[in-house]
Amino acid sequence: MRVARPFYQLFIHGYPNSSSDAGSAKPHVDPPPPPPHGSPYDRVIASLLPQINACVHDHADPTMPTMAVLHLGIDGRPKTVSLEPSAANGTALGGCIRGVLQGAHFPHAAAETDLKFPFHAKSG
Numbered sequence: 005m006r007v008a009r010p011f012y013q014l015f016i017h018g019y020p021n022s023s024s025d026a027g028s029a030k031p032h033v034d035p036p037p038p039p040p041h042g043s044p045y046d047r048v049i050a051s052l053l054p055q056i057n058a059c060v061h062d063h064a065d066p067t068m069p070t071m072a073v074l075h076l077g078i079d080g081r082p083k084t085v086s087l088e089p090s091a092a093n094g095t096a097l098g099g100c101i102r103g104v105l106q107g108a109h110f111p112h113a114a115a116e117t118d119l120k121f122p123f124h125a126k127s128g
Contacts, residue, residue: 044111045119052104059100067092069123072105076117080110 069087077083085105092098110117 048108048110049121052108055104056101059097059104063095063097063100065092065095065097067095067098069098069101071120071122072101074105074119076110076113076119078113078116080112082106082108082110083116 067089069089069092071088073084073086073088074082075084082105085102087093087098087102093102110119
């Protein structure tokens with residue numbers, strides 16, 4: 005099984021620092037700079053940014069995920085999707101992000117593939 009290095013960082017600006025700030029900020033995911041080699045995996049993640057952005061906007065939660073971990077089958081469909089910290093999996097935000105990632109179609113591969121990518125929350 006091949007493990008890909010983290011290939012994308014999703015920067016989330018305007019994410020509230022506490023639940024009392026939840027209505028005051030309009031969080032969004034800024035598109036990261038173009039990937040150096042334009043990996044097919046990067047292109048799939050880039051295409052999902054508007055949906056992930058909608059999750060962050062609609063489900064502000066103090067338990068912000070810091071990492072997404074996907075296990076892809078050879079058909080390119082996610083077999084499992086989880087978030088770190090694990091507490092984020094039980095939130096509405098985590099469920100929304102996992103749902104977006106679970107519905108993704110990645111390139112077919114000769115073997116199952118593990119992918120990870122980090123989230124970086126920034127307030128403001």
